[in-house]
Amino acid sequence: MVASHLTLAVLWAGSLTLGAAAQSAQLAATPPMGWNSWNHFAEKVTDADVRAAADAMVATGMRDAGYVYVNVDDTWEGERDAAGNIRSNSRFPDMKALADYVHARGLKFGIYSSPGPKTCAGFEGSYGHEEQDARTYAAWGVDFLKYDLCGLRDVIGRQNLQDDRAKSSAMIREAYEKMHQALVRGGRPIVYSLCEYGADSVWEWGTAVGGNLWRTTDDISDSFRSMALIGFSQAGLERYAKPGHWNDPDMLEIGNGGMNADEYRTQMSLWAMLAAPLLAGNDLSRMDETTKSILMNKEVIAIDQDTLGVQGSRQGPLQVWVRPLANGAKAVALFNFVTDDVPQPITLRLKDVGYRGLVHARDLWEHKDLGMLKDSITVTPPKGGVVMLRLWQ
Numbered sequence: 001m002v003a004s005h006l007t008l009a010v011l012w013a014g015s016l017t018l019g020a021a022a023q024s025a026q027l028a029a030t031p032p033m034g035w036n037s038w039n040h041f042a043e044k045v046t047d048a049d050v051r052a053a054a055d056a057m058v059a060t061g062m063r064d065a066g067y068v069y070v071n072v073d074d075t076w077e078g079e080r081d082a083a084g085n086i087r088s089n090s091r092f093p094d095m096k097a098l099a100d101y102v103h104a105r106g107l108k109f110g111i112y113s114s115p116g117p118k119t120c121a122g123f124e125g126s127y128g129h130e131e132q133d134a135r136t137y138a139a140w141g142v143d144f145l146k147y148d149l150c151g152l153r154d155v156i157g158r159q160n161l162q163d164d165r166a167k168s169s170a171m172i173r174e175a176y177e178k179m180h181q182a183l184v185r186g187g188r189p190i191v192y193s194l195c196e197y198g199a200d201s202v203w204e205w206g207t208a209v210g211g212n213l214w215r216t217t218d219d220i221s222d223s224f225r226s227m228a229l230i231g232f233s234q235a236g237l238e239r240y241a242k243p244g245h246w247n248d249p250d251m252l253e254i255g256n257g258g259m260n261a262d263e264y265r266t267q268m269s270l271w272a273m274l275a276a277p278l279l280a281g282n283d284l285s286r287m288d289e290t291t292k293s294i295l296m297n298k299e300v301i302a303i304d305q306d307t308l309g310v311q312g313s314r315q316g317p318l319q320v321w322v323r324p325l326a327n328g329a330k331a332v333a334l335f336n337f338v339t340d341d342v343p344q345p346i347t348l349r350l351k352d353v354g355y356r357g358l359v360h361a362r363d364l365w366e367h368k369d370l371g372m373l374k375d376s377i378t379v380t381p382p383k384g385g386v387v388m389l390r391l392w393q
């Protein structure tokens with residue numbers, strides 16, 4: 001009798017977990033899209049900047065193009081109150097009111113914390129307060145949590161475990177699982193974004209600790225070198241991405257000024273081929289027409305958001321990437337990755353991407369049908385740039 005009660009209890013707990021896992025995956029059935037404050041505003045971000053981003057998201061058409069999350073990154077945190085509850089600092093007078101403001105515009109609200117005592121910027125982390133913080137986030141109306149390792153490395157160091165790979169990996173994984181459980185108990189569906197820079201092959205265990213996305217690399221910066229190194233090095237991770245759980249090669253730099261339009265088109269295209277989260281990182285209230293046309297290219301966004309949820313992969317030694325799409329279509333992106341100034345032609349043989357016979361082609365940056373292709377197509381992407389096609393039969 002006791003045993004069967006126990007079995008029932010285990011089964012019930014198991015189905016609860018399963019239910020939570022299915023619900024969580026549903027939150028990110030396609031890669032999350034939105035905006036994050038860090039790349040542009042960094043540690044200077046204020047409540048007013050976030051409200052302006054939410055307003056701009058609506059006014060510019062970003063929301064209607066699919067960008068939904070308005071995410072405050074590091075430096076919103078203040079000191080805890082006497083009961084240990086996290087409070088925001090003076091640049092963020094009222095987080096609940098800010099979340100309400102974002103929600104009133106048909107958007108979702110994201111926040112940031114660390115499993116360590118301190119965040120990367122030295123603000124208050126969630127170490128030892130996970131349950132309490134998860135409850136606070138739920139009460140504020142948070143929809144997305146980026147959980148950034150940083151300060152936990154100090155804890156690992158204090159325990160002299162930095163050279164004990166097995167123990168430090170286990171601690172990291174446990175810390176992410178702990179917040180996952182706290183979020184589940186908090187009762188509000190919250191997209192869970194793991195940020196530990198791709199350490200310990202997070203793509204192998206990110207799903208098991210409830211991650212909807214996990215950073216695969218160190219921080220991006222607004223240069224072609226940084227973006228290309230990160231983006232093109234994602235080859236091989238494709239088998240870990242699936243609906244609900246995505247590789248995250250970090251946020252977009254489009255519109256921040258360190259790259260030219262061809263290079264920013266490369267980031268947008270490559271991230272779409274990678275089924276990567278699309279989190280804009282620029283000042284949305286000051287976008288020029290070129291930036292808007294890149295961030296809001298609906299044909300490229302449709303590739304990123306394709307419901308089959310298969311991450312694209314590199315074909316052969318050149319930077320030719322192919323992504324299978326729902327209904328048997330394929331996206332192909334041909335990048336000019338050579339550093340010399342003379343753009344080189346690249347030929348794609350249709351049989352190399354699995355086609356026989358005639359194939360329809362559409363150029364997703366020119367917004368132009370190319371008619372029917374036979375055997376092959378040769379394109380010459382500009383220096384640092386890309387030609388992106390949709391192919392179907």
Ligand code: GLA
Pocket residue numbers: 038073074119120121148195218219
């Ligand atoms: C780390 C993360 C960044 C950003 C900063 C904030 O470096 O990788 O994306 O969140 O911390 O301090």
